[in-house]
Amino acid sequence: MKLGILFNGIVAAILAIPLVRYILSPVSHGRKGAYQSWFALGDLAQFPAGQTRLATYKNPYVNLWDGMTGDVACWVRHIEGANFQVFAVNCAHLGCPVRWFPQSGLFMCPCHGGVYYQDGSRASGPPERGLFEHHYKVENGKLWIKAGEMPTPGMVSGIPGGKPPCA
């Protein structure tokens, strides 16, 4: 009887280890940094200096059946020259999509009323920090960003993969 229980326990453990690893694979995969990568967001001509525009991209990490959920939006602020800021659309409060109002120079969130200035810093409302920023670089006349993971308030410094470039 005891031997039988022990035997079953050992077999269960042998089976459980790979299955638990399977369930945790979204976590272990992300830890290797595999979700983040550099890609070209678009030609510089798409982002006139002094303006903030919505840009969309196909997430670098997608499955075939993700459909339109693989498309992601971000706000690109071209300050001047090679100076940019690329914000995730997700509000730093609870992730709703913020909208840009060029007339008042504010990002407003429709959910709980978070408001940010044009440089992404917090203006008012419930967010505890400014908008999430993506790393960017300018190469060959294109704007490149490093992205791939939806930013959430709990991430270290709020941005996947390190500190924002302009911090």
Add this chain to the structure above:
Amino acid sequence: MRLIKQLGEWFDARLQIGATLRETAEHPVPRETASWFYVFGSAVVVVFILQIFSGIMLALIYVPSAGEAWNSLQTLNHEVTLGWFARAVHGWGSEFMVAIVLLHMVQVFWFGAYKYPRELTWVVGVFLLVMTLGMAFTGQVLRFDQDAYWGLGIGASISSRVPIIGPPIVNLMLGGPIIAGATLSRFFALHVFVLPGLLIAFVGLHLLMVIKLGINEWPMPGRIVRKATYVKEYHELTNKDGIPFVPSAVWKDLFFAAFILLAIGACAAYFGPFGPGGEPNPTIIQTAPKPDFFFLWIYAVLSLLPPSMETPALLVGPVVGIVLLLLLPFVSSEGEKSWQRRPVAVLLILLLAVAFGTFTRRAEHAPWSPVMDAWSGKPNPPQFLRNRTALERQGALVFQAKQCHNCHALGNEGGERGPALDNVAVSMTRDQLIRQVIQGGGNMPAYGKNLSPAETTALVTFLQTLRPPGQRPARDAARDAANGPAGALSSPVR
């Protein structure tokens, strides 16, 4: 008839459960429990069965794939014969199920039914409540539209705030780095396999305990629950003055369950299915996601809490709430059951009901959200423009163009994030208005960088006209003393 009887006997000779079933059905229950207050539990079981059947019907068409789910819902709504009705029954069934589970819980608490020896029945019931809410949330996700998409984002943002393990929890919840196919698949697995399986098991356990321990007697003031004597007293009550559950008590259960099914069918036929709303395209950001009815109160609480309280309340609040519910029958397992002798319990129910109602009402209205199109879609009411100078009207234009209207109402139109400005000139002087506009503060952004001096002058001049007819604008008494009461910068009374 004889054939049916013979068939029944044939099966019972082999199954040997007829006597047990009859005994269970006819077990004596206290006379007063044949009451309309005792019908909620059985109604939940009936609605749950309806949910299982209507859910299986939806699964015949629904495609749990991020790329196809929304289209398959449209097909159900518009192409499959009566597909809309199947969706509507499942959707309204879920609303009724949560509502009746809550009513059942309130009744059990109100009647002190959680006390000895039914503590474990209550504990299992708390788990059933959590699972029912889990079904409601995961079901909202399967209705894979914009609300579902951004609702998942909100869930992820909340989960990410758990110290240290927050981000891994997000990856685990989403099944990857973003809300996508893997996310929908795992919520499908939860909604269709995991939670219903657990629910069936726990409902069985819950019912078994109700039958084994007997239904709670009608609470009488002065009839005290004592562990030493309760079981004996209960059996005396049921044996001396009991009635058989079938048929004396069960007819009310049957009647109420049928009434609820009829109500679900009527709501489904009249109001139709829930959504789906806009397609779950993350690049369409013109959306203001809202949760389903039973989660609206959370939406309100999240908006009204001070930011510093939010993370602790989000992470600790639910745990504390569930632990308190689980501890309740152990803290108060003896004593009075009657609501007439339990004023705190009655007040608690009232308080929670009022809080739930108030928060839900506020969330339906959502005064904390800016009205995103007020600046372009809600014109400045004419009474604020009539007989105004050119500069004042220029200020009214600035008010619209700079999105002030999104957060401030004028003539009951526009946002309510900030105060309504109909009478602002009475409470703030010109200097105070200028400072507020330029520097912001008190939950208002600073507009200093985005208003030219001319625009600020025009805007503030317009704001100074916002006061009841015949009333002067607010004045700075110290300045009046220094410069004389001319109020040189204020506009004259009209």
